[in-house]
Structure formats: structure tokens, C-alpha cells
Amino acid sequence: MSMEYCSMGKNELEEELKFVEDKYNEFKAHGLKLDMSRGKPSPEQLDLSLPMMDVVNSKSDFTSSVDCRNYGVVDGIPEAKELVAGILGVSTDEVIIFGNSSLNIMFDVVTKAVIKGIMGSEPWVKNENVKFLCPVPGYDRHFSVTEYHGIKLVNVPMTADGPDMDVVEEYVNNDSDVKGIWCVPKYSNPDGITYSDEVVKRMAALKPAAKDFRIYWDNAYCVHDLFPDDKDKLLDIFAECKKNGSEDMVYMFCSTSKVSFAGAGIAALAASKANVNDILSQLKWQTIGPDKINQLRHVRFFKDYNGILEHMKKHAELLRPKFKLVHDIFERELGGLGIGNWTNPKGGYFISFNSLEGCAKDIVETAMEAGVVLTGAGATFPYGKDPEDSNIRIAPSYPSLDELEKATELFTICVKLVTLRKLIAEK
């Protein structure tokens, strides 16, 4: 049983530091070179979808509602809408298929709200105080989209059940400058938290002061279960909203970036018909429409929602050992030391690590000096500023098991090193 660092005397800490420094220097000498900064699928995961490259070929029938090789159909071919409707549990006329990037859809709808407003409301560009709620820690690229537009980002604490709904209700129901909240409701980035039924119900029951308030419901990990037989269940927010007559309040997003090919998948928005019509009325000015051949490829390969779920089981088989490995090394190396805690999610792409206050930046830097690039400390907070300098997002998907083992060991050494130095300096 390890001894908690905080109960060690200065001499013990210095002895431990010397030991850890030696181990760190050993690692450094190996000349590791690993990038764990983003949640990227591994080559083996990408291999799973390779047969998709053959289902559409020169002999294929390209006919859908139109010849998929030609212009037309700005909102997606019917078969692709059916596929996405199945994933998100909506009807096909509540879906728009876009290109390969759900982030780009989010950027677009926010941009349109800034320039044109939502469903006839005042464009946000005329209001300098527009605010978005950002459950923290959260997804850096969500925060960036709104930061780009000069929207004020408001931290909302995450609880084990999702965003702190007392805080959310207080803001949304009283402040008409609050126009949105960023949500990754299932296996949240980075904490891996799935919003509880109560949180979803309270979300759907919000009475926004701003009629153009929207919940930006990025269901990025909706089918990304590590344990297909023991998966988190997310309550259907859209159904809840419909019960309350508030179905215009939510924009839902998903993509196949981590289902088929990251960067060559298809992405979609789902929302009420009123929202869909509002967005389509602007889309026609903007683009000739997304790549319909790639939509066809996805439809022919996955067929339907069940096809997606079967495919995701293969991803889970590749990802499970990686999550387990990181967890086991954390337990073995850091368990009982009282210098950090970490999540053990049932899906998604991340493990969230929290160091003692004021250590995260140094840990990331120390790891980088030994050749392991992590997501920048602070990235999981608006403006890159973690007020406690504590959260670090671990992305175990990309490296091989062998690389991941080394990188995780190094990470635990860096945690120890930085924490020890800090504790010694404070003595």
C-alpha cells in the first residue's frame, strides 16, 4: 500500500523525488515520440471500415432520389437521412445531412445566428453581451467556435450527473443574453459522464429568457460504447422537449468521424421541423450541397442503425484494452498517493485526469520534454484557462498498446515529479 504524499515529511519527499527523477531521465533517454493530444482513432480502427471503400465502385448504381454523382439534394439523400434518423431516434424530416465535419455544422449554425439570427430573432452581432454556458471541463473546439465570434463563455460545473442544473436554470431562465449551452451528453468530453435522466428532463424543461436560446446537443459519442452489454443510456431529450412543447430548443449533432473515417465520414444535424426549415432556407445560398457519393457509401456499408451498432462493437474491442491499460497503470502507480484522480468511463474517447491544484500545466510540459504530447492543460476550459490548473485529458485511442503503456507510465512519473517538487517547495 502506497503512502499518501501529503503525509510524507520533507526528507521522504526528497528521497522519492530523486527516485522519480531517475526514472524520468531513463524515459527521456528512450527518445519517445508520441502524440496523444487528440482523440484520434487508431489505424486498426480505421481498417474496420476499409470494405466501405469497395461498396461503391465504378460498377455501382448511383441512383438515389437523384444521380448521386450530379448536383442536387442540398439536405442529404433520403437513405442517409434514414440512417441518421435511426441513430438519433428522430424522423427523417428532422434531419439535414452535411459534409464530413459536425464541428463545421456547429460553426455554421452559430455563425448564422450571429449574422441572421435564429427563426427571425435579432442577429447576435447586434448584441455585445451574448453568452454561452460551457460545462467544464468540456470540449475545447466547442468553446473555440463561440470564442471566435466574441461570445462570452460562462463556466458551469459538471457533476457526476451532467452540468449543474441549478446553475444552468438560473442563467437560462433569467438572462436573455444566454443564447446557448454546449453539451456532450453521452460519454462527455473529457469526463465520460452520461447525463442522468433528471438532468435531461431539467434541460428539456428549461424556460429560456431568450427565445433564440438553443441547447447545442453534440451527441458525438452516441454509439461509442466500450461495453456494448453494459452501456450508459441517455434519455431522449428531443422526446422530452416534445412533451413540453419545447422541441425548437435543441439542435442535435452527430457524425461518423469515429465510426467510419475521421475526416471522411458524414455529419448531420437533427432538430424540429421549424429549425430544419430555418437552416435550409439559408443553406441554399451557401453551397451546392454535401458529397452524396460518400453518403451512398455509408448507407450501403452500414445499412441501418443495427449495422452501426454491430460495427461499433468492433471498435469497442480495440478500444477496451487501451482504456483498461491506462486505468490499471494509474491504479498501480498513482493509487493511494492522493495526488490525482481519474475517470473510468464506459465509452467515448477520453480519460479525464485531475492533478493537485496548480500542477496540470507543469505535468503536460514535463511529459512533452520526454517526447509525449498531451492535450494542452487548460484546453478543457473556455479560453484555455483551467482556474485550478488541474484537469488533463488523456486520449488513449491512437497509440498501440505498447506505446500507450510507455506513455502512461511516463505520464504517472510526470505527475509524481511535478507534485513532489510542488510539495517540497511548499514545505
Next chain:
Amino acid sequence: MSMEYCSMGKNELEEELKFVEDKYNEFKAHGLKLDMSRGKPSPEQLDLSLPMMDVVNSKSDFTSSVDCRNYGVVDGIPEAKELVAGILGVSTDEVIIFGNSSLNIMFDVVTKAVIKGIMGSEPWVKNENVKFLCPVPGYDRHFSVTEYHGIKLVNVPMTADGPDMDVVEEYVNNDSDVKGIWCVPKYSNPDGITYSDEVVKRMAALKPAAKDFRIYWDNAYCVHDLFPDDKDKLLDIFAECKKNGSEDMVYMFCSTSKVSFAGAGIAALAASKANVNDILSQLKWQTIGPDKINQLRHVRFFKDYNGILEHMKKHAELLRPKFKLVHDIFERELGGLGIGNWTNPKGGYFISFNSLEGCAKDIVETAMEAGVVLTGAGATFPYGKDPEDSNIRIAPSYPSLDELEKATELFTICVKLVTLRKLIAEK
């Protein structure tokens, strides 16, 4: 030899009208159903690129600067940049590869100028008088992009050599609210005019009152020659700008929509490094980047600029007879009547027809009633308003020769019918 309508007496006109009305009713009885409203490639043209569907398959090597199946490389893979650089005659660091729609790139750069300004200049959203010059007749979707943003659209007459440069210089060099001009410099939409060397030189020598003025140089038909051995040559505006030190003044656009697959091609922007960096600095907030597998597909299929040119010869073989057919029918049916003129372009996608003043809308409507949908009259002008109600864009690419023959004959009948009625009413 036909007699000019304007020299006919009322009786002769009425007799001719009766004859033409009979022919029109005959056509109407056939129940034609043809959509010639947009410049769409025909199925046979799309077939030309079908082998591209096989060059990337499950056995392919997906490695470029990165694994093309994964995230990364927001500005395009190096091989795709080389391909586009070859087409546009620029260097690879002057190119950004985007998704499948060059219209979407244009919408994006205009949107960014509205929200953020260009290279540090004031965002257009702060200026209610921003103007764009629109050579007319021109491309409706260009005009729409700026109309969407509430930008004032200023008509500039087209001459046989391109936009009237006296007008352009007067506006651009003196009015700091003029922020852009829409150009289709080769085989212009709809006139098929290629800008003369002098026009290009005067464009490159503009001294804009606004430092954020840009020439939106949509080289949509850069390789779309009908006569590969007798093609129009467009002077390189970027090289001319470089001579004048004005290379930041031009954004160039192109796509393979009418080279490979309309809707599943690749599109690109080329510009000075300063412009490219300005755009890239914002792009990272917006998207995970375009589909790199589709870039790979294009590179492996076309290989290089020469590969593109060889491929375009096959398109020309399919398109030439269609352009000739329309031209021949126009000559035969309308020649010498003095009721319209039309272009005979050496490339591009359109034939531009000008009726007598005040007839275009009626002609389009009359054709529609007999089952042939043409581009809306007025569409070739900002706000859909042709001040002379005269220009009609003919898109001969999509229908079969047989259908095209019927549709063109019907069109000439509609021209006669509407003109006769008008002339009789005026008697």
C-alpha cells in the same frame, strides 16, 4: 431568307402568330418534361470519371503526409495542392484545398470578411454601405452570396472583352465601400466571354480605395474548353498582380465539380501567402478539415494537370455536339428575324440568349407551360432583376441530343410567340 419581324405589317405578324401558335400547341401536346435550369453535366459526362471510384479501394495505401483516413491536414494533402497548383499556375503554398463546393469557399471567405474583416481590416458588418461589383449578365449564385449578407450589388456591363473596365476602375479606385468584384474570367457564366489580356492587366493594375478590396476570380471553367486545339487563353492575373505588387488583391477559386463529379469533387482557393495565412488562421476554428480520401481519389485518378486536360477532351467531345445543335437550331429558326441574338462560346457551360427588351420572362414562362424549365429570366442579374428583361441562360449540357433538339425547337417557338404577341400589341 427570313424576313425581319419588325418590318412585317400587322396582318403578316398575325398570320405568323397563328402558324407559331399551332406549332407551340403541338409541342405542348407532346408533354415534354425537361429541366435545363442549371449547368449540370450529363450522365455520360459523369460516366467518364467512374474509374475514379476504383483507384481508391480497400487495398489502397492511404498514406500521404498523414493517414488520409484519419484527422489532420486542414489545408489539403500535398499531392492535391500540387494538382490544383498545376491547374491554376500557382505554387503549392498559395493553395488551400476545401470540400466539394467552391461556392461554399466563396460564401465562407465573404462571411469571414463580414464578421472578422480581411487581414486585420474592419469587419464589413460595421459598414452598412459595403458594395460588390457584379458584371452582368453573370452567375446568380455569386450574386446571392453577397445578397445574403446585405451587401449592395452594383451592375457593371459586360463587353465582348470582359467587364467594362472604365466603370470598374471608377468604382474600385475611388469608393472605399467597394470591397469586391465577382468574376468568371474564362468562358464567363452565361456569356462564355474570356477576359482579354487588356482587361486582365487593368484588373491587376487596380488601385483600390479599400485595402480589403478583393477580386473574386472564380475560374470555374479554366479547363472547360469545347475545342482543345482552339481554346481561349486567359492571361494569368496572379502573375500580373505580382508584377504590380498587388498579389494580395485576388482570391482565385476552382473546383472539379464539372471535371470529376458535380457534388463529389474537390474545390480550392488560391491566393497570396498573406491571404492564405489569414484564411488558415480562421479555418482551424471552423472544421476538422476536408475529406482527404476524396482528395487522394482525385490525385490518383488525374495524376497531374495534363491528366486533367486529357480528361477534359472527353468532356468536350460530349459537349460539342450539344452546343452545335443549339446554335444550328437558333440559326435556322431565328436567324434573320431580328428578334434575338445568342453567343457561340468556345467553352464553359452556357449559351446566352438575348431577346427583344421585355420578352425574357414571358419566354421562360411559355416554355415552362410546355414542359421545359429554363433558368429563371433575370437570374443572371443581381436581385434577379434584368433591367431589360432580355437575357436567358441556356444550359445545353444535361439533356440528351434528342431531348435538347426538342427543347431548343420549343424555345425558338416560344421566342417567336412572345415576340409576335408583343409586336402585335404595339401596332
